[in-house]
Every structure is written in C-alpha cells, then in structure tokens.
Amino acid sequence: MSRHSNPETNRWEEIQVTRLLFGLTEEEKTEYDSIASRIPVEELEQLDQVVASLDVIWADMQTEPLPEHLRHAIRIRASQELAAKPVVSLAKPSTYAMATLRGNRYLPWFVSALCLMFAVFAWLDNRPIEKVRPDVAQLQAELLTANQGLVQAKWSPGPTPSEGATGDIVWSASQQQGFMRFRGLPVNTPSQEQYQLWIFARNQSDTTPIDGGVFDITSTEEVVIPINAKLYVQDAYMFAVTIEKPGGVVVSSRERLPLLAKVE
Numbered sequence: 001m002s003r004h005s006n007p008e009t010n011r012w013e014e015i016q017v018t019r020l021l022f023g024l025t026e027e028e029k030t031e032y033d034s035i036a037s038r039i040p041v042e043e044l045e046q047l048d049q050v051v052a053s054l055d056v057i058w059a060d061m062q063t064e065p066l067p068e069h070l071r072h073a074i075r076i077r078a079s080q081e082l083a084a085k086p087v088v089s090l091a092k093p094s095t096y097a098m099a100t101l102r103g104n105r106y107l108p109w110f111v112s113a114l115c116l117m118f119a120v121f122a123w124l125d126n127r128p129i130e131k132v133r134p135d136v137a138q139l140q141a142e143l144l145t146a147n148q149g150l151v152q153a154k155w156s157p158g159p160t161p162s163e164g165a166t167g168d169i170v171w172s173a174s175q176q177q178g179f180m181r182f183r184g185l186p187v188n189t190p191s192q193e194q195y196q197l198w199i200f201a202r203n204q205s206d207t208t209p210i211d212g213g214v215f216d217i218t219s220t221e222e223v224v225i226p227i228n229a230k231l232y233v234q235d236a237y238m239f240a241v242t243i244e245k246p247g248g249v250v251v252s253s254r255e256r257l258p259l260l261a262k263v264e
C-alpha cells in the first residue's frame with residue numbers, strides 16, 4: 001500500500017503530528033484507533049518507529065502549552081507540510097533516531113514533522129524572558145549581610161519634624177549604595193511636592209551636601225527606598241530628608257526638614 005495513494009495513511013500521519021504537538025481530542029483518538037486498525041501491520045510498525053523517534057525529540061523540547069493562535073497556525077502548517085514534497089532537514093536528529101529512520105520511506109514525513117517541531121521549539125526558546133526585579137527590602141537585607149564599609153543611623157526629628165515618623169538608613173561606602181526605611185512618614189502628592197535625601201560627607205561642603213535622590217511615600221506603613229546618590233560619597237556622617245518641589249532641587253533651602261540621621 002503506497003502512502004501517497006492512501007488517504008487513510010496520510011490522515012493517520014496528520015493525526016500523529018497533531019498528537020505530538022497538541023494532544024488529541026476524544027474524537028481524534030477514536031479516529032486514530034479506527035485508522036490504525038485498518039493499516040497493515042508491517043506498515044504500521046514502520047510508522048510507529050518514526051513516531052517514537054519524534055516523540056523522544058519532542059519530549060525534550062516541550063516546556064509549556066502553546067498559545068491558541070500558534071496552535072492554529074501550526075495545524076495549518078502541518079497539513080501543508082505533509083502534503084508537500086520532501087524538504088531538506090535543518091537539524092540533525094539523534095543517533096538513535098537516524099538509525100531507526102535510515103532507509104525508511106517515511107523519512108520525508110519525519111523531516112516535515114521535525115521541522116515543525118523545531119519551529120515550535122524556536123518560538124519557545126526565543127520568547128522574551130521577563131526580568132524579575134528584586135524586592136527592595138531583599139536588596140537591603142543583602143547589603144546588610146555583606147556589611148562592607150557599612151554605616152547605619154536612625155532617623156530623628158529635624159527642625160520641622162513629621163510627628164510619628166521613624167526608621168533608619170544604611171549606606172555602603174564600598175558599594176556606593178544604600179537604603180532608607182521609613183514608618184509613619186506622611187504620604188506625599190508627587191505633583192505638588194516630593195521628598196529629597198541629602199548626604200553629608202567628608203568630600204563635600206556642608207552647604208552643598210550630596211543629592212541622594214527624590215522619592216515618594218505611598219504608605220504610612222513601613223517602606224524601603226533605595227538611595228540614588230548623584231556623586232561619590234566619602235565617609236558619610238549625616239543624612240537629611242527635606243520636602244521640595246516636584247523633581248527636587250540642586251541646593252535646598254532646608255525650610256522643610258522633617259528628618260535627620262547622624263552616624264554615631
């Protein structure tokens with residue numbers, strides 16, 4: 001029986017591709033069993049060898065279900081490939097697969113199906129990886145654990161205090177990074193005003209402390225804010241938080257200075 005002259009054999013091959021790529025519906029399973037029962041044993045064994053080789057390869061590739069739009073597109077592509085002339089393989093199957101298929105008249109069918117699988121695998125492998133941003137509190141904990149040139153200080157009321165505001169600040173001289181922790185600091189409206197950190201260091205005049213970045217408070221519960229120092233900080237000895245216009249200022253008037261933290 002020739003596979004090119006037998007629609008049932010062709011349909012059985014299509015169902016096998018569907019099974020490998022997507023899985024079968026109950027209706028397709030029934031059709032699969034029905035067709036398999038009518039294919040000569042010798043030919044069925046040859047087809048099963050091909051499918052077994054494909055199954056091994058596909059099992060290594062499959063990572064998660066495909067989106068519905070891709071499933072539909074590949075179903076159409078599968079029908080087109082199986083009806084087309086033999087194509088040249090773009091990838092070399094395993095040694096086991098080649099030994100099984102060498103001299104087999106179903107090799108063109110295998111190549112077509114394999115090309116489909118590698119197309120799907122390429123899609124899975126080339127999807128953009130979502131970058132997970134580390135939690136700020138986690139980064140703070142890691143900085144504390146490193147403890148390299150680390151300075152710590154607790155927030156205390158400034159000249160214009162915010163009642164009930166507490167917290168602390170940590171700064172690593174070696175890594176030039178740090179974090180502020182607040183609890184009870186009033187929530188600000190960014191379009192009207194923002195908080196700004198100032199870092200007093202040995203390499204900078206007291207009149208122009210280093211800008212540590214502007215930030216917003218969105219909750220009176222505990223929040224952790226990363227420090228964004230604009231200049232290199234050498235031997236920080238004090239930190240201050242002021243309230244400024246949106247975007248911050250270059251030099252603060254210090255008219256609204258709710259918090260100070262002195263390094264002991």
